[in-house]
Amino acid sequence: MSDATNPYDASHIQVLEGCEAMRKRPGMYVGSTTERGLHQMVFDLAGRAVNEVLAGRASSVDVTLMPDGGVRVTDDGPGIPIEGNDGGPGLEEFLTRMYPGTLPCGRHAVAMSLFGIGPCVTNALSSRLTAEVRREGVLWFQEYARGVALTPPTADGQTNGSGTTISFWPDTDIFGTAECSFDVLSERFREVAFLNHGLAVSLTDERPQAGPRSVRFQYPGGVRELVTLLDAEAAPPVHPDVIGFECDEPGMAGTVEVALRWSGSHDDRVRGYANSEPTPEGGTHVAGFRDGVVAAINSYARKSRLLAEAGPALGADQIGQGLTAVVSVKLDHPEFSGSTRGKLGGGTSVHAGMEGAVVEHLGIWLEEHPEQAAAIVGRIGQGAGRH
Incomplete structure (x- = not known):
């Protein structure tokens, strides 16, 4: 025409x-x-x-x-x-x-x-x-x-x-x-x-x-209470306390709030949020959290001789079994991937900030709660076929 x-x-x-x-x-x-x-x-x-x-x-x-x-x-x-x-x-x-x-x-x-x-x-x-x-x-x-x-x-x-x-x-x-x-x-x-x-x-x-x-x-306990709610229908918890921390991370221009607990379930229930928006597709904050948990658990297990120093490290899939967690970041300038805002970007700064915070705070908690820490490592080892 x-x-x-x-x-x-x-x-x-x-x-x-x-x-x-x-x-x-x-x-x-x-x-x-x-x-x-x-x-x-x-x-x-x-x-x-x-x-x-x-x-x-x-x-x-x-x-x-x-x-x-x-x-x-x-x-x-x-x-x-x-x-x-x-x-x-x-x-x-x-x-x-x-x-x-x-x-x-x-x-x-x-x-x-x-x-x-x-x-x-x-x-x-x-x-x-x-x-x-x-x-x-x-x-x-x-x-x-x-x-x-x-x-x-x-x-x-x-x-x-x-x-x-x-x-x-x-x-x-x-x-x-x-x-x-x-x-x-x-x-x-x-x-x-x-x-x-x-x-x-x-x-x-x-x-x-x-x-x-x-x-x-209204939840004064914040994301710790959310983890308790998510765990309500799961298998009994491996350790009684919900592990949680909140801190500023200047490198990522924001704050981190995390709560987690292991149960006897085989499911992995990790929920991510950025500036109070759910990120069902994950992103840099969730990836940094997972890497931080793996590093903290393996470091503690070797230091406490719950894992042989020459033996293979516990893998992410093994550590994730039975893990319930809420991973929340609040950033001055959040960067989302895609139009649905379901995945957080932000490059290496968010990943590194979250990973470092988890390694530090989870590591401290494990050191201060040796009985519960041993139960966690034992549960992970049992799920990986170790006795």
Whole structure:
């Protein structure tokens, strides 16, 4: 077909911006127009509240699934500024404009948004959204329809407390009859609470006819408690204590938190996380962890004469049998491999930092707990056919 019969030039290119673009191609911003996309809308909104707690400006986050299909997210922080300050967006800008790069990031923040764009996505894909801000003694209110403000932020009386409550109703023209899953949301919020032991998140479901159900996630023990949970259905543990440590690693510009324990199971259950995001495909942090465990176990076994000095070293597969571990890094500048962010990159610095931390801290623990250490090495040796 010739250009004359099918002309196409720059005038045919349709440029979509902001709310219009998000509503035209919603899957690009929340991953799907099914239940999965609804969950991402909740996470996009809840991420701001979670980071208010981690920054010390709030104490808790409350998420409620309402009977009419809406979702309400509340925190008790200082409240979103009505007007922008210190270079940050005000309420209306925050809810209507893409702000990649201005959301909290780095080791001290949880990235729950797919692309760091912010709650404007949730607003654009909702038939209705309301914002209530309790700030400096004043209650402010604003309402939106499909991402467009119906009124400016309006003072609506006085208030004693502070915080932000945002409620949204997903647009059924986009998501049809899809509904949020209490169980899926629970799993993710519980995971984030394990990985950030200063965090408290409550999730309430007001939809069941039998009455509301509610759960609260707060784990002072951090990832050690997650290892205990993962081990609950496994064979009895080889040693009673969950081994755990947390430390700064300047070489990788971040922090390391690890917890592990061996059981009588033959399974290897190692979960990796980077900046509180799961990395099911592993990456440099998980590889460094495994190499560090192998080095620490072999070093201790030879030094304690639990392994013949001239004999072969215990291999990674042998050491991994029955191992349950949570490997979490929080980096100032995380580098993920692939668009799904399921694998952490970061080169040799992350691998070396994790490996060195595991060798040091696991080695110290083994030295300080000789009876449990002997049980671990004995279990590994037994699994490798040694007696």
